[in-house]
Amino acid sequence: MVICITPKEYVEYIELVAKKIEENKDYISELDSITGDGDHWANMNMGFQKLLECKEELASMRLNEMFKKIGMLIMTTVGGSSGVLYGSAYINASKVILDKEQMDLQLLCRVLEAELNAIMDRGNAKPGFKTMIDALHPAVERLKNAIEKGLDGKTALIELKQGAIEGMNSTKNMEAVKGRACYQANKGVGHLDPGAVTMCYQIEVLVDYLCR
Amino acid sequence: MVICITPKEYVEYIELVAKKIEENKDYISELDSITGDGDHWANMNMGFQKLLECKEELASMRLNEMFKKIGMLIMTTVGGSSGVLYGSAYINASKVILDKEQMDLQLLCRVLEAELNAIMDRGNAKPGFKTMIDALHPAVERLKNAIEKGLDGKTALIELKQGAIEGMNSTKNMEAVKGRACYQANKGVGHLDPGAVTMCYQIEVLVDYLCR
Amino acid sequence: MKKIINKPNDVVSEMLMGMVKANPKLVYFKDLEVIASRVKEKKVGLVSGGGSGHEPAHAGYVGKGMLDAAVSGNVFASPSPDRVLKGIQEANTGEGVLLIIKNYSGDIMNFGMAKDLAEMEGIRVEAVVVKDDVAVKDSTYSTGRRGIAGTVFVHKVAGAKAAAGGSLDEVKRVAEKTIANVRSMGMAMTPCILPGVGKAGFTLGENEIEIGMGIHGEPGVERTCVKTAAQLAEILCGKILADYDFAGSECAVMINGLGATPLMELYILNNEVEKILKENNIKIYRTFVGNYMTSLEMAGCSVTLLKLDEELKELLDAPCDTPALKV
Amino acid sequence: MKKIINKPNDVVSEMLMGMVKANPKLVYFKDLEVIASRVKEKKVGLVSGGGSGHEPAHAGYVGKGMLDAAVSGNVFASPSPDRVLKGIQEANTGEGVLLIIKNYSGDIMNFGMAKDLAEMEGIRVEAVVVKDDVAVKDSTYSTGRRGIAGTVFVHKVAGAKAAAGGSLDEVKRVAEKTIANVRSMGMAMTPCILPGVGKAGFTLGENEIEIGMGIHGEPGVERTCVKTAAQLAEILCGKILADYDFAGSECAVMINGLGATPLMELYILNNEVEKILKENNIKIYRTFVGNYMTSLEMAGCSVTLLKLDEELKELLDAPCDTPALKV
Numbered sequence A, B: 001m002v003i004c005i006t007p008k009e010y011v012e013y014i015e016l017v018a019k020k021i022e023e024n025k026d027y028i029s030e031l032d033s034i035t036g037d038g039d040h041w042a043n044m045n046m047g048f049q050k051l052l053e054c055k056e057e058l059a060s061m062r063l064n065e066m067f068k069k070i071g072m073l074i075m076t077t078v079g080g081s082s083g084v085l086y087g088s089a090y091i092n093a094s095k096v097i098l099d100k101e102q103m104d105l106q107l108l109c110r111v112l113e114a115e116l117n118a119i120m121d122r123g124n125a126k127p128g129f130k131t132m133i134d135a136l137h138p139a140v141e142r143l144k145n146a147i148e149k150g151l152d153g154k155t156a157l158i159e160l161k162q163g164a165i166e167g168m169n170s171t172k173n174m175e176a177v178k179g180r181a182c183y184q185a186n187k188g189v190g191h192l193d194p195g196a197v198t199m200c201y202q203i204e205v206l207v208d209y210l211c212r
Numbered sequence C, D: 001m002k003k004i005i006n007k008p009n010d011v012v013s014e015m016l017m018g019m020v021k022a023n024p025k026l027v028y029f030k031d032l033e034v035i036a037s038r039v040k041e042k043k044v045g046l047v048s049g050g051g052s053g054h055e056p057a058h059a060g061y062v063g064k065g066m067l068d069a070a071v072s073g074n075v076f077a078s079p080s081p082d083r084v085l086k087g088i089q090e091a092n093t094g095e096g097v098l099l100i101i102k103n104y105s106g107d108i109m110n111f112g113m114a115k116d117l118a119e120m121e122g123i124r125v126e127a128v129v130v131k132d133d134v135a136v137k138d139s140t141y142s143t144g145r146r147g148i149a150g151t152v153f154v155h156k157v158a159g160a161k162a163a164a165g166g167s168l169d170e171v172k173r174v175a176e177k178t179i180a181n182v183r184s185m186g187m188a189m190t191p192c193i194l195p196g197v198g199k200a201g202f203t204l205g206e207n208e209i210e211i212g213m214g215i216h217g218e219p220g221v222e223r224t225c226v227k228t229a230a231q232l233a234e235i236l237c238g239k240i241l242a243d244y245d246f247a248g249s250e251c252a253v254m255i256n257g258l259g260a261t262p263l264m265e266l267y268i269l270n271n272e273v274e275k276i277l278k279e280n281n282i283k284i285y286r287t288f289v290g291n292y293m294t295s296l297e298m299a300g301c302s303v304t305l306l307k308l309d310e311e312l313k314e315l316l317d318a319p320c321d322t323p324a325l326k327v
């Protein structure tokens, strides 16, 4: 399987993410109600709805410009932790795209890694803090490994997805260090981190979309 | 039956009223919630509890002084419409007692009439306005009639009680003119006036006590 | 019942004690539940009051440029005449006292009796009765319209006139002018619980609101479903504008919260009210948004309009310094 | 959900529009959701902000002697960096800008990024982080203590210093002194509903309260049954006094309502708090009772103590004129 993502395709993917998020209103709101302030779904939904509104414009842009624009749009519409974190992630990712017109598996991996680094920097956080990082970090690690090992595209993508899912699930027993869940007596132990869940959604949707 | 009420007995009667009111918390609160602001029970209860606190002092006073004191106690502890109305009633009644040591049926009648007049004056209200007056006015009228007709004490007292009960019930279909029930769209029609109910209680308890 | 209280019977006195502890310019007379200005100036005295549960009304308006004394009854119950008499005595510096009474029969009776008692003591007392609530039809026969949030404008205007050295008659005149020109309309979204009763006096469904409900939970004119802020502004202003001709005039506006309604919602309502007044060619001179006359923890609001002339504008703008209103 | 709103997504902008309509001294920048002083004086600029839903915080504190600009996020969500940048630009008159940030990781990240952006524009920006909530253990490793009602004291003190012509470093110094000396503890009795969510994020039983709950409904330290005002004062003050030594000092006290708690109850609580402070040999210099930092329509309260020295006293007493606080 050859992977090659153009702006038009990335926007199709964004549409699928928006749908996935929309459908999980109660679950995500509930998770953030338990461990945080209950608005994570509303934040993410607002961001992706905004991206939908601008989809024609986005699809017509160059890839790196599109990433920067997505970052700015999320940063300015969402607010909250997720707004600035995803904003920083996309803006940072746009820098590694350079003037490429499309993403192959290698570039996708570098893009995801740039997102991860931006989130860790801005959030002053590391894997194990019970955040969205815990879904993204193992996903990126496993994709990198797969590529290094020379596994085929589909298998590598499945690795990416598995890493995200397992990473997401690993947040259940973590104690929160950053974010609002750290204000709880039990630091959110026993519950998934909502930011890890929506991060995982995005990776799942991406993989499913590319493997369609 | 010869009627002769001393301060000591009047205080016993007050104790019975206090008990009767205490027992009807939910009913009276409910009535005033429907037609007014819900506090009539709390008002009356506070007043009679205060009288209980002072019962030794009251029982030791001269009859007219006791009435004046009861009026002042109710006026100062209760507040609301019922406070000033009962206060005015008792203070006015103390004036007709003069230096009598005890009340016979005739004096009781004049006392009740003085109370009625004070309430109508202070409230700027008449029978038919859906107030406590509608229980007291027919009661006094029927007692006066009974005395004029020379009926015996017990029969006269039954008349007094019947007048209060019927008067109380007559408030059900009246439209309120004064008091908070007049702010309702239907002017409280269909519900008893709480002030008429507690007025009726006092007359019932008085008659039952005297006929014990 | 979830309330930050001790014994239900003590709420009024403990509240007033807590209030003077936070406001050293005020003095509290225990048992009589009177709050008065600590420092007295020779001028016409202003006294208001009524049942408790409407905080900051009325004790919160005692201070320079507004009231001299406020008399508290128990929750939602008129204060007794002896309390009002104490308020009058405290407010009196020999220039006479004006009573600002909200039109409830209990208040009329208790303040009326206190006026009689004070006059027997040789104090000159006048009274005005505020009846701004257009939810109720006015009538000379019955008790008629209730006094609600518009009362705060009467305190402000009369207070400024008294502070400026106006005579009792002059202070009464501007108070009556304010009363003649002020109209309010409210609505409630949740009931409130009297501390001594422990449960709500009525219920409202999940999606029900009540237009025109009184500040003691007196039934309103219509139960209806939840409305948008724009629709509510339309309904409340509509009732007010139908009652009194404000067109072409300058107005003071008060967007008042009943206790549990967040400031956010009051500002959103103000945004809509402003549009409607503009459409109706009414110029807004000054706007007040906040909890001025509440109903314990009731959720809901009222809108008040006061038509202004030059005299009222000046009195409204005059400085005042009270716990609840500083101009 | 019963709220006086139009569309849930519009609550913040409509609220801020309603606010400037009532307060002509303020100016509103649409979409960026920034409220700033209309008139600018050359001095150090003060900017605060955060999620909406805490009204009057922070826009209500913009005005003479306090903030120069307030930046609003969506309800309970940090404002984005572009909004904060606009606030910084509006507050900047060339003397530098101080950001007063409440310690939430979202705010830290968004204000932090805005600071970076403003510095790229050549504006000198300093930041302080308020962390007064003793319900949470502090820590350098984790996010640590939240910023709650004590933030208002930081606005007041820093605002007075800036108004007096203090340099950015001086203003930052008094802000940090205030932060070092302020402690708060709160509790909630009912949840609140985010307009965009439509239902409560958690429930509390009929007779349950939660000690230490955060102003976004973050879980507290203990769920317990309803307490008397005296017991609550004991619990809240107890936590504060165990955390920081106030004995023998002079303090400012803030009794803050979370939105749906009537003023009556706040005053009753103040009455109890005063007794406890007296017993602990703490002198009360000044008391503030009201809704200063709320949580939509949550019922509950917080108690804040600020230890004062001569400098802080003077800054606290300096005049200020904002919609929500006038001294």
Ligand SMILES: Nc1ncnc2c1ncn2[C@@H]1O[C@H](COP(=O)(O)OP(=O)(O)O)[C@@H](O)[C@H]1O
Pocket (backbone or CB within 6 Å): A032, A036, A037, A038, A039, A040, A041, A043, A044, A079, A080, A081, A082, A083, A085, A119, A122, A123, A124, A125, A130, A131, A132, A133, A178, A179, A180, A193, A194, A195, A196, D076, D077, D078, D105, D106
């Ligand atoms: N410092 C941080 N670093 C990385 N991720 C974070 C950090 N703080 C919070 N998060 C993530 O953000 C999520 C919450 O996002 P959201 O609810 O939208 O914002 P907020 O916490 O401001 O309400 C958390 O579940 C967590 O995954």
Ligand SMILES: Nc1ncnc2c1ncn2[C@@H]1O[C@H](COP(=O)(O)OP(=O)(O)O)[C@@H](O)[C@H]1O
Pocket (backbone or CB within 6 Å): B032, B036, B037, B038, B039, B040, B041, B043, B044, B079, B080, B081, B082, B083, B085, B119, B122, B123, B124, B125, B130, B131, B132, B133, B178, B179, B180, B193, B194, B195, B196, C076, C077, C078, C105, C106
């Ligand atoms: N003007 C009046 N004249 C006579 N009785 C009145 C008048 N106004 C009210 N009442 C009586 O008082 C009762 C209400 O008393 P209460 O609830 O204690 O006082 P409030 O109306 O001040 O809350 C009414 O039910 C009615 O019987």
Ligand SMILES: [Mg+2]
Pocket (backbone or CB within 6 Å): A032, A036, A037, A038, A039, A040, A080, A180
């Ligand atoms: Mg959140």
Ligand SMILES: [Mg+2]
Pocket (backbone or CB within 6 Å): B032, B036, B037, B038, B039, B040, B080, B180
């Ligand atoms: Mg009543």
Ligand SMILES: [Mg+2]
Pocket (backbone or CB within 6 Å): B037, B039, B080, B081, C051, C075, C076, C077, C078, C106
């Ligand atoms: Mg009453």
Ligand SMILES: [Mg+2]
Pocket (backbone or CB within 6 Å): A037, A039, A040, A080, A081, D051, D075, D076, D077, D078, D106
């Ligand atoms: Mg948030």
